[in-house]
Amino acid sequence: MSDINCVNEKKCMRKQKRAQHRIARDMNIKCCDESTENLVICNAGLVTGFKREELENILNEITKKYTIIMPPGKSYCFLKFDDKIVAEKVYQKFHGRNVDGQVTPIYLTFSQSTPDIEEEVTTTEFPNGLELIEEFITIEEESRLLNSINWDNNCDVSSELKHRNVKHFGYEFRYDINTVDPDQPIAPIPDDYKFLLDLFQKNNCGNHNYDQLTINRYLPGQGIPPHIDTHSAFEDSILSLSIGSECVMDFRKDNKKVSLHLPARSLLIMSGESRYSWTHGICPRQSDVIKIDNGITVKERGIRTSFTFRKVRRGDCECKFYEYCNSKRNEQMIDEVLAPGLELSYVHDVYEEISRIFKIGLDRSTGLSEICKKKSFEILLSDCLQLPFKTNSVDAIISIAVIHHLSTHERRQNAFLELLRVLRPGGRCLVYVWAKEQERNSKKSTYLRSNTTSNDSGINARDYQKLYNGLMLPIHENRTNFIHNDVLVPWKRKGGGEFFRYYHFLGDHRNENDATDMR
């Protein structure tokens, strides 16, 4: 320990609160003011350069029995002790104080749990289904390909993204919605590139009828965020030919990371597990560390151009990697056993919690009903699956923003049936739900238009998954297109922090339609 110096208490609390919200959002871990056997160091982690050994030295002064969990890429870390008395001791001794290895005081908070993750392990073993063919094309072919691209030609479907330039052939891959429209072909893959398609066939490079090509050009310092190419957009087997310069591409799954050196003229084949459940990305750096025969070295990056060939999918993805799949597979993961718990935690509890801000309401939430009662409004506490009305007894019903909170097709259908049951013959009903599609006649909805920050990162919501009873749900990025049918939508609180509400977006024309499916 060096220079024990307790800092301003208010500042400590402010930092603590901010970190608590971040940890709840990132890890779904609730921090608390009462003591538990878990602690979070809010502002020191692998990203801030905090070393496990330094932390061990500090903790060893108090106890030898603890577990340190340092999530990769995070500026905080977790400590687990055998009992809360020890955790309290550690809190008292270190919260708001300077410790060795950190330039600023560290802030601690208790938490209800610790993440169930291991640290990132770098391996050299290729993910299943990943293959790299070096010298796939000749130097002459490489320069022919490079010369064939005219980046100033705006006739092609091209765009200058924040991170790189791209051109598309066959179909446009829309980075804002992470998908292609299979019904809107664009200029086909140019004849100049047909020799590549023949080479793929000759070398048995996965799916042979590639009909979509994206050319990416990366300047030194540019990259592509980690992502999985949208399952519903493309078939299995995605090929990427590197030309002009080499680079290192990182593959990640769970806590595993594989950094793969892609030499110029090499062909990368991603299929099966590596295509469906590992992310791939290129870190925006000026240079890469690569292995050579007699050790490792640093290679400055040049301009790398990649030709990515894919086959546009028609119909649903049938992969077995459900938790990464945006085709209607998410739906299958939510069954009648999980549904009530999911809706309780991520719909009803949220509305109970926020009911204070509503002025009127007719709801399942006791909080909202209380407010109405106090204002002398007529109010019924009820569940949309069991309406407290006689059959054929109601003239008109308005159901606003309710049915999209039910998490299975059957439950949504039952809600519609329940509305129909109570409605008298000739009665009228208006149902209002969130739609998956947010564009009409190529015009974006107000919801999308009110987004002030562009989202051309190529990252899709899948990158923000949240674990619930073994169920993975993507966290939606507000004011962007809905990529998945089942998501958690964050509700930002004015004072910081957020609630997550479960939503099922209806109306995706390729998926079920809960209302019209009823016969």
Ligand SMILES: O=C(O)CCC(=O)C(=O)O
């Ligand atoms: O540049 C590459 O090799 C990969 C490009 C890519 O992953 C993509 O466009 O989805």
Ligand SMILES: [Fe+2]
């Ligand atoms: Fe990709």
